[in-house]
Amino acid sequence: MSIQPSSHDTRYAIRLLLPWLVGTFVLVFVPMAASTLLSFVRWDGIELSDANWIATDHYELLLGIDDKQPANDNHPQVAVPHRSITEYTLARKALWNSLVFAINAAPLNVAFALFLAVILDTPLRFIGVYRALVYLPHVLGGVATILIWSWVFNPTFGPVNTLLRFLYDLLDPMVGMLTGQGTSQWLVPGWLSSETWCKPAVIVIHAWTAGGSVFVFLASLQGVSPETRSASLLDGASTWKRFIFVTLPQLTPAILFNLVTGFAAAMQSFNYSYLLYNRDQNDGLLFAVLYIYRCAFEPPYRIGYASAVACTLFVILFSITGCLIASGRKWVHYET
Amino acid sequence: MNRASIILVVLVLALPLVFAALLAVGPIEDVYAFPARILPSNVEWTNFSDAMKRLPFIRFMLNSVVVACCAATGAVLTSAMAGYAFARLNWRRKKFCTLLLIAALVVPAQLLLIPQFLLFTNLGWVNTYKPLIVPAWLGGGAFNVYLFWQFFRTISRNYDDAAKLDGASHWTILTRILMPMSKPAVATVALLSFVYHWQDFQKPLIYLSDFQTYTMALGLRMYQVTGGGWMNLVMAASLIALIPVLVAFLILQKHIGAPKIFNHDVPKC
Numbered sequence: 001m002s003i004q005p006s007s008h009d010t011r012y013a014i015r016l017l018l019p020w021l022v023g024t025f026v027l028v029f030v031p032m033a034a035s036t037l038l039s040f041v042r043w044d045g046i047e048l049s050d051a052n053w054i055a056t057d058h059y060e061l062l063l064g065i066d067d068k069q070p071a072n073d074n075h076p077q078v079a080v081p082h083r084s085i086t087e088y089t090l091a092r093k094a095l096w097n098s099l100v101f102a103i104n105a106a107p108l109n110v111a112f113a114l115f116l117a118v119i120l121d122t123p124l125r126f127i128g129v130y131r132a133l134v135y136l137p138h139v140l141g142g143v144a145t146i147l148i149w150s151w152v153f154n155p156t157f158g159p160v161n162t163l164l165r166f167l168y169d170l171l172d173p174m175v176g177m178l179t180g181q182g183t184s185q186w187l188v189p190g191w192l193s194s195e196t197w198c199k200p201a202v203i204v205i206h207a208w209t210a211g212g213s214v215f216v217f218l219a220s221l222q223g224v225s226p227e228t229r230s231a232s233l234l235d236g237a238s239t240w241k242r243f244i245f246v247t248l249p250q251l252t253p254a255i256l257f258n259l260v261t262g263f264a265a266a267m268q269s270f271n272y273s274y275l276l277y278n279r280d281q282n283d284g285l286l287f288a289v290l291y292i293y294r295c296a297f298e299p300p301y302r303i304g305y306a307s308a309v310a311c312t313l314f315v316i317l318f319s320i321t322g323c324l325i326a327s328g329r330k331w332v333h334y335e336t
Numbered sequence: 337m338n339r340a341s342i343i344l345v346v347l348v349l350a351l352p353l354v355f356a357a358l359l360a361v362g363p364i365e366d367v368y369a370f371p372a373r374i375l376p377s378n379v380e381w382t383n384f385s386d387a388m389k390r391l392p393f394i395r396f397m398l399n400s401v402v403v404a405c406c407a408a409t410g411a412v413l414t415s416a417m418a419g420y421a422f423a424r425l426n427w428r429r430k431k432f433c434t435l436l437l438i439a440a441l442v443v444p445a446q447l448l449l450i451p452q453f454l455l456f457t458n459l460g461w462v463n464t465y466k467p468l469i470v471p472a473w474l475g476g477g478a479f480n481v482y483l484f485w486q487f488f489r490t491i492s493r494n495y496d497d498a499a500k501l502d503g504a505s506h507w508t509i510l511t512r513i514l515m516p517m518s519k520p521a522v523a524t525v526a527l528l529s530f531v532y533h534w535q536d537f538q539k540p541l542i543y544l545s546d547f548q549t550y551t552m553a554l555g556l557r558m559y560q561v562t563g564g565g566w567m568n569l570v571m572a573a574s575l576i577a578l579i580p581v582l583v584a585f586l587i588l589q590k591h592i593g594a595p596k597i598f599n600h601d602v603p604k605c
Contacts, residue, residue, distance in 0.1 A: 005426045012506050013427035020418035020481055021433075023474025028440050031451035038450065045454060119342055132589055133346045139527075139585050140353075142535030143553040144574035147560055148356040151567065159355050162372040208349065268446045270538045275560065289446050296450050297542060307450055314447050 039308035044301045051304075058308035061088050091309055093283050094291035099316060101199060101287065102266035105206045109266075110258045113210040114251070117217030118243070131218070138211030146275045149205045153191035161188040195282040202272050202285065213258040220254040221247070249333040256328045260321055267317045288313045353575075360384070360572040367567045387572040391562070395548060396555030399465075401580060403551055404533040406469045411476025411529035412522055418475055419484025420510045424496065440478035453542060467543045468536070468551075472529060480525045487521035488514055523591035530584050552577050 014021075039058055043051035120131050137145070152158050168183040176182040189197040224247055232246045273287035288309065296306035359367060360383055362376025369377075388394065421427070422434070456467040475481060491514060499509050515522060537553040544550055550558070556577055559570045 005428045005430065009425045010427040013421040013425040013430075016417040016421040016425070016506070016510075017433070019414040019473060020475030023414075023471060023476075024436055024440050024478070026455070027452060027471055027474060028443055028448060028478075029436075031448040031455070032443055034451035034454075035447050045457075116345065119345065122342075124339055124342070130342050130346055132585075134349065135589075136582075136585065137349055139531050139581055140578050142581075143537050143556045144577045145352070147556060147570060147574050148352050151359065151571065152352050152355055157368055157370065157372055159351075159372065165371070208352070264444060268444055270446075274537070274541075275557065292446070292449075293538070293542075296453070303450060303454070310447055310450065314444055317444060 035307050035310060038304050039311045041304040042302075043304045045296075045303040046301070054304070058305050059312070062091055062308060062312055064088065064092070090283065090286070091291060094286045094288045095309070095313060095316065097199075097284065097286055098267050098269075098288040098313065101202065101206075101269070102263050104199070105203045105266045106259055106263040108203060108207055109210040109213060109262050110255060112207050113213035113258065114217055114255070116210065116214045117221060118247075120214065121218060121221045131214075134214055135211040138209045141209035143271065143275065145208075146205065146271055149208070150192060150276055153201045153205075155188065155190045155193060158191070160191065164188045192276050192285070193278065193281050195284045198276075198282070198284040202276065205272065206266065206269070213262065216254050216258055217251065220251055224250045252328075252332040253334060256324070256332050260324055263321065263324070264317060267313065356571045356575055359568050360575055362568055364566060364568050383568055383572045384576060387559075387569040388576070390566075390569060391555060391558055391573075392548070393555065393573060393576070396550050396552045397577070397580070399549060400534055400552035403465050403468050404530045404580075406465070407472035407533040408526050408530040410469065410473030411480055412525050413476075414473055415476040415480035415525060416484045416510065416515060416518075416522070418481040419488055420506070420514065422481070422485040423488035424493075424509075425506070437478050437481060441482065449538075449542075456543065462543055463545050463549060464543075465549070468533065468539055472533070476525070476529060480529070483525060484518070484521055487518050491517055519591045523588040527584060527588040527592065531581055534581055534584075552580075 040053060040055055041051045042054050042057075116134055120127065120134060124130075153160055155161055165188060168186050168188075172182045172184065191197050191201040228246050228250075229242070232242045237245070268289055269287060270289040270293065273285050273290035274293070277283075277285035277287075277290060279286070292306045292310050292313070295302045295309065358374065358376055361379050361381065362383075363378050363380055366373055366376050422430075422437070452467070452471075456462065459466075461467050461470075495513050495517070496509050499513055504512070535553060536551075537557070540551045540554045541557075544554060556570075556574060559573050
C-alpha cells in the first residue's frame with residue numbers, strides 16, 4: 001500500500017535529504033560529466049581559457065589508431081626515464097596491469113573469503129573472537145600493512161624467500177638424486193622488484209585483506225535453508241557433495257556481489273602501486289590509477305589526457321562488470 | 337570444521353604482523369642479517385620511542401584522529417538523515433531519488449577525482465582538511481545511506497506513531513528513537529568511515545602539501561621514503577599506527593551486526 005506523497009512530508013524530506021542531494025550532484029554526477037568532457041580537451045587545469053577542444057585525439061592516441069602528436073601541442077611529451085617506451089605504450093601497459101591484477105585478485109579473494117566463511121560457520125566457543133581476528137586484516141589494510149608486506153617480500157632478507165631457501169635446502173638431496181643436480185642453482189623470485197613475480201606478490205597482499213567479503217558470505221550462509229540441508233542428509237549426501245550441490249548454489253548471489261564489488265575495488269587500487277612501484281626496475285606494478293594520478297597531478301599537468309585514461313579505465317570496468325552480471329543469469333541461483 | 341584449522345588460519349593471517357613486531361623490537365643489524373634470523377638478537381624497546389621522535393609522529397596521529405573522527409561523525413549523521421527520509425517519508429520524486437541513489441552507488445570514485453580536485457582548488461581548499469571532511473558531511477556516500485534506509489525499514493513504525501502522538505517531530509524520532517535502536521547500523525557506518533578516512537592515502541596526498549598537516553598514512557610514507565636505512569623503526573611506526581584502528585574496531589565490533597553475525601546458533605546435525 002503506498003500513501004500519497006504529502007506536502008508536509010515533501011518539505012521535511014527535502015530538509016533531511018539536502019546534504020546528500022548536494023553531495024550527490026556536486027561531488028558525483030557533475031564530476032562524472034566533467035570527467036567525460038575533460039577527456040576531449042587538452043588542458044593543464046589552470047586557466048580555463050587555455051583549454052583546447054581536441055575531440056577524440058586522446059582516445060586515438062591511447063588506442064594507437066593515430067600515432068601523430070596533436071597539432072599545436074603545448075604540452076611536451078613526457079619522457080619516460082631510463083626506458084625507451086612511448087607515453088601511450090606506457091598508458092596501455094598501465095591499463096593492462098590493472099586489468100590483469102583485478103582479473104586475478106578479485107576471484108582469488110572471493111574464493112579465499114568463501115573458504116574462510118565456511119570454516120568460520122560453526123557454533124564453536126569464542127567463534128566471535130576468531131571471526132573478528134579474520135576480519136581484522138581488512139580493517140588494518142593500508143599504508144602501514146603495505147610497508148610491512150613489502151618487507152615480507154624483500155628478495156634478500158624477507159621471510160618468504162628465507163623460507164623458500166630453507167625448502168630448497170631440504171629438497172636438495174632428493175632433487176640431486178633424481179636429476180643429478182642439486183637445488184643450489186635454483187633462484188628465489190625477486191617478488192616486488194621482478195616483472196614476472198610482482199603481480200603474484202601484490203595479489204597475495206590483496207588476498208590478505210579478504211576479510212570484508214567473509215562477512216557477506218557468513219550472512220548468506222545463515223540464509224541457507226535448513227530444510228534442503230536435512231533433505232540432503234536424509235539422501236545420504238557426503239559433506240563435500242552437500243557443499244557443492246546444496247550450499248554453494250544458495251551462495252551464488254553473494255558470490256556475484258563480492259565478485260563485482262571486489263573487481264571494481266581492484267581495478268581502482270592505488271596504494272599498492274604508489275608504494276611498491278619502482279619506475280627504475282620495471283613497469284609491472286604501474287597500475288592505471290597511479291598513471292592517471294601522475295598525468296594529472298605531476299607537471300606538465302595534463303588534466304585532459306588523464307581524464308581520457310580514466311574514462312578508458314571505466315569503460316573497461318563497466319563492460320566487464322556488465323558481462324559478469326549478465327553471465328549471472330546462467331549461474332546465479334535466486335530463491336523463487 | 338574444527339577449532340584447530342580455524343586457529344591455523346588465524347595464525348597464518350597474523351604472520352606478517354608477527355614478522356613486523358619481531359623486526360620492530362630488534363636492532364638494525366638484525367634486519368640485514370644473512371641468513372635471516374627469526375628472533376631478534378637483542379630486544380630494544382626504545383625503537384618505539386625512537387620511531388616517534390624521528391618524524392612528528394604524534395602530530396600525524398592527531399591530524400588523522402581529527403580528520404577520521406570529524407568525517408565519521410558527518411557520515412553517520414547525514415546518511416542517517418537521508419536514510420530516514422527514504423525509509424519513513426513519502427515525497428514527490430521519491431522514485432527518481434531512489435534511482436539517483438543506486439546510480440551513485442555504482443559510480444567509481446576514481447573517475448571523480450580530477451573534477452573534484454579542480455572544484456576544491458577553485459574553492460581554495462587545498463592544504464586544508466575540508467576536501468577530506470566536507471564530502472563525508474554531504475551524505476557520507478550512497479552505500480551508507482542505503483544501509484540506514486534498509487536498517488530503519490526493519491524497525492516497526494509503531495514506535496514512530498507512539499512518538500508522534502506525544503508530539504515528537506521527525507527530527508526527534510530520528511535522533512531519539514531510531515538512531516539509538518539502530519546501533520549495528522550506526523556502528524557499521526562509523527567504523528567503515530573511520531577506517532576509510534584513517535587509511536585514505538590518495539586524497540591527503542593530493543590535497544595536503546604542508547608537512548605539519550600530514551595524516552598518518554602520508555606520514556608513514558615519509559618513513560618509507562626517508563627511512564630506508566632504519567627499517568626496524570619503520571616497522572615500529574607502522575605497528576603504532578595500527579593501534580587507533582584497532583581501538584576503533586574493538587569499540588565498535590561488538591555492535592556490528594552483533595545479534596546476527598557474531599553469535600548466531602547453527603542447528604546441530
